[in-house]
Amino acid sequence: MSARIIDGKAFAAGVRARVAEHVARLKEQGIVPGLAVVLVGEDPASQVYVRNKGLQTVEAGMNSFEHKLPAETSEADLLALIAQLNADPAVHGILVQLPLPAHLNADLVINAISPVKDVDGFHISNVGLLGTGQKAMVPCTPLGCLMLLRDTLGSLSGLNAVVVGRSNIVGKPMAQLLLGDSCTVTIAHSRTKDLPEVCRRADIVVAAVGRPQMVKGDWIKPGATVIDVGINRIPAPEKGEGKMRLVGDVDFASAVEVAGAITPVPGGVGPMTIACLLANTLTACCRANHLPEPEGLTA
Structure with a gap:
């Protein structure tokens, strides 16, 4: 029996709709959430992400402030822009698109953002x-993954969760969020001994290791919920010479026959990231104005 497919695209649309409804109510009070996105350089993938973020920000009724800087921008100039945005009351969220050009210190830049406006959640505070x-x-x-898990399973309390991946962006914060929901959490990675057996004990597997189709179906406990964070491009000769296709960190074809529920790639976790960026911007705006936070859109 095949697993239930977790439709992240549809769920993200619902999150964006709830954000837009809350923004509309804030506007009645004369408050408009604002998101500033800073792009340094001309990385093609980053340009696509920034464009999509801007479009969805406006669609949600928020103000979108885009700052596109040349690749040779100095660290001092970038930090000066961040200081300006920190001081701007119309800006509630600040996002500096990564990766940055090699001459810029990403940690220094991220930690220059005011923690209350750090809608990426990367500031050390x-x-x-x-x-x-x-x-x-x-x-x-990770916030998007948590929302999908809560929607799929209800209470996560007492469940065994394995997070495959230890990055600062996904793996580590994902583990903290699962602990916050009273899961028993194991952080595994590519060097974990007998990784398949570690995964087989899990009621929840979150794969965020960055290796295409690494997690196989026989690694999955029957009925477990699988959240695939990976986005990898691999050759697709069936589509023609030089063509590529997107796959996750999970071998979907084998895992879908074992899991109870699973996210596809594409259409699973991916759409949740921008939806949660909008939710975080709304949350930051509510906190800045000492208003109740939106229910169901935070951890």
């Missing part, structure tokens, strides 16, 4: 707040 169970801005992709 937000990392510490999340790790100690306090109110924080939460990284968008």
Whole structure:
């Protein structure tokens, strides 16, 4: 029996709709959430991401402020822009698109953003707040995964969860969020001994290791829920010479026959990232104005 397919695209559309409804109510009070996105250089993938973020920000009724800087922008100039955005009351969220050109220190730049406007959740203060169970801005992709898990399973309390991947962007914050929902959490990675057996004990597997189709179907406990964060391009000769296709970190064809529920790639976790960016911007705006936070859109 095949697993239930978790439709991240549809769920993300629902999140964006809830954000838009809340924004409309804020506008009645004369408050408009604002998101500033900073892009340094001309990385093609980053340009697509920034364009999509801008479009969806406007569609949700928010103000979108885009700052596109040349690749040779100095660290001092970038930090000066961030300071300006930190001080701007119309800006509630600030996102600096990664990766940055090699001459810029990404950690320095991220930590220059005001923690209350850090809608990516990467600032060291937000990392510490999340790790100690306090109110924080939460990284968008793990927040999206948590929303999908809650919607699929209801309460996560007491479940065994394995996070495959230990990145600061997904793996580590994902583990903290699962702990916050009272899961028993194992952080595994490419060097974990007997990784397949570790995964087989899990009620929840979150794959965020960055290796195409690494997690096989026989690694999955029957009935487990699988969240595939990976987005990898691999050759697709069946589509023609030089063509590529998107796959996750999970071998979907084999895992779907074992799991109870699973996210596809594309159409699973991916759409949740921008939806949660909008949710985080709304949350930051509500906090800045000492208003109740939107229900169901935070960790």
